[in-house]
Amino acid sequence: MARASGTAAEGFLPADFTHEASGIHYKVTEDGGRVWLEYERPEATASRELAGRVQLEYYVGSGLRGRTYLFEREGYWFEAPINWYGKKRVWDMAPNFLPAREMPLTLPVDPGCLRCHASEVAESLPDARNHYAGEPFGAGGITCAGCHGDGTAHVNSGGKARMMNxxxxxxxxxxxxxxxxxxxxxxxxxxxxxxxxxxxxxxxxxxxxxxxxxxxxxxxxxxxxxxxxxxxxxxxxxxxxxxxxxxxxxxxxxxxxxxxxxxxxxxxxxxxxxxxxxxxxxxxxxxxxxxxxMARPPSNDIAHEQVTDHWIRKQVSETRLPLATTGPLAAVGAAAVDKWDQDRDLGLAYAQMAARGDQAAGRRAMTLLEKAEKEAGGAAGDYELHTQLGFLEQMDGEASAAAAEYRQALTADPYDALAAGDLAVLDAGNHDYGEAVRLWQGVFAHDPAQRGAGMNLAVVECAEGERTAALETLGRLLEFAPDDGQARALAGKIRAGGRGCGGK
Ligand code: HEC
Ligand code: HEC
Ligand code: HEC
Ligand code: HEC
Ligand code: HEC
Ligand code: HEC
Structure with a gap:
């Protein structure tokens, strides 16, 4: 576990492969101690041209099962779009992007991700979960303190103060x-x-x-x-x-x-x-x-799934059964039972399932979260509850109820990008473009990797005939997401003076 992460140079692993679905050729190269991710779409038509590179700062993953890299742009941290699969010994796209036709260069790296892979993880800035004032963590790998707690007193006392037993x-x-x-x-x-x-x-x-x-x-x-x-x-x-x-x-x-x-x-x-x-x-x-x-079904490179089946039993199965994608949820472990909030916590868990397409879970989430909201006297500070309720109401076509929830979420956390972005969509639906633009501008200014907000902003700017503003927004978006096809297409249209945007 000590080698769970470190500097990119320490963890340098050359890559040179072409991803078929996107037509992108990726390389990881080293040059005087600096490690680069280079990307290029060699046989692209003008509208899909892509070439560039980013400097990789850290690696994550000992390589046993996998490895990826982290890079930084203006203090925002991202995961590289490619992944080393240790068992097969090949480079390919990151697990969720195997069939992607565009390069995903805006995968955020927040403290919730780093806390399991590195030590002395820094707090992120309030405006975006992957935005840090300095380096995102102080030490690579899992150090002694990761399991033993802070050992400063033990060391300072020359060993007299006991370590936690x-x-x-x-x-x-x-x-x-x-x-x-x-x-x-x-x-x-x-x-x-x-x-x-x-x-x-x-x-x-x-x-x-x-x-x-x-x-x-x-x-x-x-x-x-x-x-x-x-x-x-x-x-x-x-x-x-x-x-x-x-x-x-x-x-x-x-x-x-x-x-x-x-x-x-x-x-x-x-x-x-x-x-x-x-x-x-x-x-x-x-x-x-x-x-x-303890079964060990053949080759599993998915980083966060067990390889060795820890369900010890008389007869094991060598085939990997699919996970259930419907049905009720249960909390893991008796330890949690008397602690968790049966309505809020279970409701939020169902909301996560709903976001993955389980409609029955969506209905369960709505009932539970409405009850939790009532029981907590409105749950003023709970932005997560309000954002999720807003999302569920919006899915149900309840626009004004959704907007009310999003506003409450934003009172609790003015930087909640999900609530702000979706509220803006609702405002735009009511033809309140001024308010929508204000919200999208806020989201995009705090986090230029928010592609939805950036794109929506550009579309409205374009519709209002503000060509220069729209081009600036798209340019900023493309700095972070250079392979965003929609952004590129709109920018091309504006430059060509096409209808809708070019007019005024
Ligand atoms: C701070 C996070 C963290 C804690 C705490 C932690 N682990 Fe890990 N562990 C990891 C990560 C990350 C890996 C994968 C390392 C890699 O290969 O990149 C890992 C890998 C492992 C492995 C796979 C083989 C190996 O040795 O690398 C075992 C076994 C393991 N951990 C057991 C434990 C046990 C037992 C504890 C509690 C005493 C524990 N871990 C606590 C993060 C943690
Ligand atoms: C809850 C803790 C946790 C979080 C959050 C987490 N990981 Fe992991 N990750 C692990 C553990 C533990 C392993 C080892 C898997 C195992 O063998 O069970 C692992 C394995 C990996 C591996 C394969 C490493 C290897 O060689 O074994 C990569 C790459 C990886 N994680 C990247 C990430 C990235 C990037 C994020 C954030 C976007 C992330 N992980 C979030 C705990 C976590
Ligand atoms: C993944 C968690 C983990 C990490 C990382 C870790 N330890 Fe431990 N350590 C434990 C646990 C758990 C015990 C309790 C004994 C056991 O169950 O093996 C322990 C026990 C000990 C003991 C008591 C003697 C023994 O072996 O039983 C010492 C000394 C010790 N650790 C030192 C360290 C030092 C020094 C580091 C950093 C180099 C470190 N540990 C890193 C989990 C960890
Ligand atoms: C009854 C024994 C046993 C217990 C208890 C146990 N493990 Fe394991 N674990 C194993 C064996 C055996 C392997 C396979 C090791 C190998 O093949 O080298 C393994 C492998 C692992 C690995 C490597 C990845 C994989 O899935 O093969 C991780 C990580 C791990 N265990 C974590 C844990 C954690 C965390 C716990 C506690 C929740 C735990 N283990 C409890 C026996 C156990
Ligand atoms: C070649 C395969 C194999 C190996 C190796 C093996 N077992 Fe088993 N074991 C079985 C099977 C099959 C059963 C179920 C047989 C039965 O129900 O009579 C079983 C049953 C058991 C049971 C349940 C006994 C009972 O009376 O219900 C235990 C406990 C057990 N094994 C432990 C172990 C331990 C510990 C080891 C290593 C020292 C081990 N086994 C090695 C195949 C194996
Ligand atoms: C901490 C003690 C402990 C350890 C370590 C342990 N077991 Fe067990 N195991 C038990 C107990 C207790 C039972 C239940 C026996 C009973 O009810 O008769 C059991 C039951 C089993 C059974 C029967 C399962 C069934 O469904 O009937 C198997 C097989 C088994 N163990 C295998 C293993 C193997 C293999 C390992 C090592 C990887 C292992 N156990 C490690 C305590 C342990």
Missing amino acids: LDALEPVRRDSICLNCHLEGEAAVIRAGKRVEEFRPGDDLFDYAVFFVRKSEKGSAGRATSQWEALLKSRCKQSAGDRMTCTTCHDPHGSPGPEERVAFYRAKCLQCHDTQGFGEQHHPENQDCTACH
Whole structure:
């Protein structure tokens, strides 16, 4: 885990490949200690021409399963659009962009992403979650403090002040140390007024966040997306209870090499399973307990899915079952049960599912969030609740109810780009262009990688005959998203003096 991230030069891995769907040729090159991502569409028509480069600052991912790079533009941080797939040993697009026809160069890197991959992560500026005053983190990789907490007192006292004793922590706080980075669920909801970046070793993770999976995933179908959910389904964990945790089988200071791994994990199983010489009688022909009880379906390069199925069971399946995409959600782990807000947190989890196309989840979310809003006396400070309710109302065609929710969200957080951008769309729908433009300008000025706001702004400017302003907006957008086809097309049209924009 110490090599989970670092400078791009330390993690330099050359790339040279052409992505078919977009026709873009990518290269990662090094030149005097500086690492570059170069991109070019060699056989493009004039309207799709693309060539340029960005300097890569950091890498993320030891390379075992994958690696990507981070780069910066004007203090905004982004993830490179390409990814190294460690198992297949190939470069390709980042996981969600394999069929993309345009280069996605505006993938934001916020503290919520960095907190699992780096140490001393900086707070971002209020205007955009991926905007930092300086470097986004102080140290690459997971340092001792990532699990042991701040060791300054220990060091300053010459070792007299004790380090936190991790084994002596109450089980949920002990488990939280690993789960802070290794639990994601199908949906993760940050509890009202909390920020998960503020979690420190020794805290209870469920005070900060609640994690949800589809209820059916707890049964026999499907594969869990992380080790903890899978482990919770295992008889071992259910029977051993708090005696079993991640460090029952893992050495947090380093994993065994390929020659030692079979004996290493076997010894861990036999800690509990060696009654009456079980180990000697049970399948002596194969020393690898995990080969039969913890499936390892072939090649999985998706960074955030478990590779080794931690659902320990008698008969494992070697095929990867698809995750459920419908049905009710359940919170992961008993620890969360009495803490989370049944209406707000579950409602926000369903809203996340709705955003992925689950319509039934949308209806559930609406009912729960309206109830939560009422119960919290309007929930004035909860911008997330209001933004999501606004979005659900908007989907339902309830424009004025949606606008009211977005306004409340903006009172709680004036930089909420989602609320501002969507409110502007509603205003424009009511022909209130002045207000719409003001909102889009605000969003785009604070975060020039907000392509929707930039594009909408340019379209209105164009409609009002303000050619120069529209071209400036599009130029700014294209600095951050040079392959945005819509922006390029509109800019081309304006320059050619076409109708609609060229007129006045
Ligand atoms: C909740 C914690 C968490 C967050 C948030 C998170 N990751 Fe990860 N990521 C992990 C863990 C843990 C692994 C190791 C996966 C495993 O083996 O289970 C991983 C693996 C990866 C890998 C593959 C590394 C390798 O070689 O094993 C890459 C690349 C990656 N993440 C990039 C990112 C980026 C970029 C973001 C932000 C946009 C991000 N991750 C957000 C926890 C997180
Ligand atoms: C991924 C989490 C993690 C990281 C990173 C980590 N530790 Fe630990 N460490 C633990 C846990 C958990 C224990 C408790 C013992 C156990 O269960 O193995 C522990 C125990 C220890 C102990 C007690 C002796 C022992 O081995 O049981 C020392 C000393 C120690 N760690 C030092 C360090 C130092 C120094 C670093 C940084 C180089 C570090 N640790 C990084 C999780 C971590
Ligand atoms: C600050 C975030 C963080 C914490 C805390 C953390 N991990 Fe990790 N862990 C990661 C990331 C990120 C990776 C992937 C590293 C990579 O390959 O890039 C990883 C990888 C691993 C791996 C895969 C093999 C390896 O050694 O790299 C194991 C096993 C693991 N972690 C176990 C644990 C356990 C057990 C704990 C708790 C004691 C823990 N982790 C705490 C972030 C974390
Ligand atoms: C902390 C103790 C502990 C560890 C470590 C442990 N187990 Fe278990 N395991 C149990 C207990 C307790 C049961 C339930 C026994 C019972 O109910 O009769 C169990 C049950 C099982 C079962 C039966 C599952 C079923 O569905 O009936 C299998 C298979 C199993 N363990 C395999 C393993 C393997 C393989 C490992 C190592 C990778 C392992 N266990 C590590 C405690 C443990
Ligand atoms: C019963 C033993 C056991 C327990 C408990 C356990 N693991 Fe594992 N884990 C394994 C084995 C075995 C592997 C495969 C290692 C290998 O192939 O080298 C593994 C692999 C991993 C990996 C590497 C990626 C993968 O999926 O193969 C990560 C990350 C990991 N475990 C995290 C965790 C975390 C986090 C916990 C606690 C929630 C945990 N493990 C609990 C046995 C266990
Ligand atoms: C070659 C495959 C294989 C290997 C290797 C293997 N097992 Fe099993 N194990 C099985 C099968 C199959 C069953 C179910 C058989 C049954 O129900 O009688 C089983 C059953 C079990 C059970 C449940 C026993 C019961 O009476 O219900 C436990 C516990 C278990 N294995 C643990 C282990 C441990 C620990 C190791 C390593 C020391 C191991 N197994 C190695 C295939 C294997």
